[in-house]
Amino acid sequence: xxxxxxxxxxxxxxxxxxxxxxxxxxxxxxxxxxxxxxxxxxxxxxxxxxxxxxxxxxxxxxxxxxxxxxxxxxxxxxxxxxxxxxxxxxxxxxxxxxxxxxxxxxxxxxxxxxxxxxxxxxxxxxxxxxxxxxxxxxxxxxxxxxxxxxxxxxxxxxxxxxxxxxxxxxxxxxxxxxxxxxxxxxxxxxxxxxxxxxxxxxxxxxxxxxxxxxxxxxxxxxxxxxxxxxxxxxxxxxxxxxxxxxxxxxxxxxxxxxxxxxxxxxxxxxxxxxxxxxxxxxxxxxxxxxxxxxxxxxxxx
Numbered sequence: 186x187x188x189x190x191x192x193x194x195x196x197x198x199x200x201x202x203x204x205x206x207x208x209x210x211x212x213x214x215x216x217x218x219x220x221x222x223x224x225x226x227x228x229x230x231x232x233x234x235x236x237x238x239x240x241x242x243x244x245x246x247x248x249x250x251x252x253x254x255x256x257x258x259x260x261x262x263x264x265x266x267x268x269x270x271x272x273x274x275x276x277x278x279x280x281x282x283x284x285x286x287x288x289x290x291x292x293x294x295x296x297x298x299x300x301x302x303x304x305x306x307x308x309x310x311x312x313x314x315x316x317x318x319x320x321x322x323x324x325x326x327x328x329x330x331x332x333x334x335x336x337x338x339x340x341x342x343x344x345x346x347x348x349x350x351x352x353x354x355x356x357x358x359x360x361x362x363x364x365x366x367x368x369x370x371x372x373x374x375x376x377x378x379x380x381x382x383x384x385x386x387x388x389x390x391x392x393x394x395x396x397x398x399x400x401x402x403x404x405x406x407x408x409x410x411x412x413x414x415x416x417x418x419x420x421x422x423x424x425x426x427x428x429x430x431x432x433x434x435x436x437x438x439x440x441x442x443x444x445x446x447x448x449x450x451x452x453x454x455x456x457x458x459x460x461x462x463x464x465x466x467x468x469x470x471x472x473x474x475x476x477x478x479x480x481x482x483x484x485x486x
Contacts, residue, residue, distance in 0.1 A: 189293070193226040193233050200237070209244050210268050217270035217277075224281040229293040231379035232284050232315060236277065238375040239319045242368075243326035249334075275464035276322045279472055280315045287311050297376070297403065297486075298384045298396050309486055310479045316376055317478020318471045320369040320407050321414030325470060327368030328415050332361020341423045341456075342416075350430050352437040353456050354463075355423025362415060369411020373404050402485050406478070414474040421466050427459035 201219045204210040210218060218240070226233040287308070295312055296302035303309060332339070338348040339356035349356050377400050381389045389396065431438050433451040446453060461469070 187293070189230055190226060193230060194223065196237075197222040197226065197233075200240075208267055210273065211270070213270040214268045214273045217273040221273065221277040221281040225277075225284045227288040227293075228284040229295060229383070231295040231376070231383055232280075232287075234379050235316065235319055235372060235375055236280070238372060239276075239323045239326075242371060243323060243330070246327050246330040249331060271464050272467075275468040276471065279468065279475070280318045283311055283315045283318075287315075294383055295376075295380055296383060297380045298389060298392065298399065300395075303399065303486055306483050310483050313479040313482035314475040316372065316403075316407075317410050317414075317482075318475040320372045320410040320478065321417075321471050321474035322467065323372050324365035324368035324411030324414045325418050325467065327371075328357070328361040328365035328418075331364040332358050335360035342419055343423055349456065350435070350437070352428075353423075353430060354426045354428045354466075355419045355421070355457065357415065357419050362412065365411050365415035366408045367411070369407040369409070369414065370404065371407075372411075373407020376407070377403055399486055406481060406485065409481070410474060410478045413477055414470055417473050418466060418470040421461070421469060423457050425460040426457050426463065426466050428456040430454045430456065 197219060200222070201215050204218060205212060205215045222233065222236065225236050291305075291308055297309075297312065333351055335351075335358040337358055337360070339351060339353065339358040339361065340346040340348050341353070341356055380400075384392075427440060429438050429440060429443055430436075430453065431446055431451050432454055433446075433449075438446055438453075440459065443453065
């Protein structure tokens with residue numbers, strides 16, 4: 186057992202208790218995070234830091250504009266504020282499996298600035314799956330949590346860009362799309378910093394132009410993947426995920442509150458089909474985007 190792994194496990198333990206204390210996660214969600222955090226840390230600190238960067242940045246984004254979200258999403262926002270195990274797994278189990286494969290086949294470290302590693306296309310593909318998944322997840326979270334403060338109404342891209350109320354699944358705005366790109370760029374920037382530390386700061390600055398170009402490609406692809414992820418999430422959200430908007434109370438309601446609202450005589454408007462919940466959408470979006478990321482990365486690096 187390496188010193189690096191022991192240090193990471195200590196950090197994971199602190200995050201575990203901190204997440205419960207601050208009520209960011211439910212107890213089940215905290216144990217799920219402990220499990221995936223351990224799996225991911227096996228492959229090296231780069232993978233864990235990327236996971237942590239997503240976790241903390243998305244948690245921070247969730248806590249911004251609370252008043253606006255409570256007004257638009259009503260009880261559904263207050264209920265979903267703490268992440269449970271299913272929500273944690275939907276945004277981390279797939280990359281955890283990827284990390285396990287990487288650890289078994291290649292050992293520790295991402296090594297994206299190592300020429301020999303870059304020439305191993307399958308290793309690059311696996312790393313791109315991991316990175317692309319979190320670029321998509323972070324882009325989606327930033328888009329939904331920060332984009333809701335947009336001054337303009339969001340639109341449904343498959344419905345002729347028709348404006349809809351804020352909070353409708355799959356609806357996007359210009360500001361929300363901008364936030365999604367920034368969310369992807371943020372993760373790619375973390376990837377670059379981690380790989381600089383892995384290869385050594387001095388070694389990185391002594392590298393030839395090709396290594397700098399790889400770093401630039403990683404950064405740009407992060408924004409692209411974040412944008413693609415937000416589009417996939419939008420398409421899935423507006424087609425296979427149900428949204429119920431209470432026209433009377435001017436807020437989004439959960440399906441479990443539908444009957445009560447109808448009894449009260451409230452006017453309800455429905456969007457999408459009740460096929461997948463938010464966790465299912467997140468998982469599918471992440472996997473689709475990760476595969477696209479893997480394809481793009483192996484072509485440009």
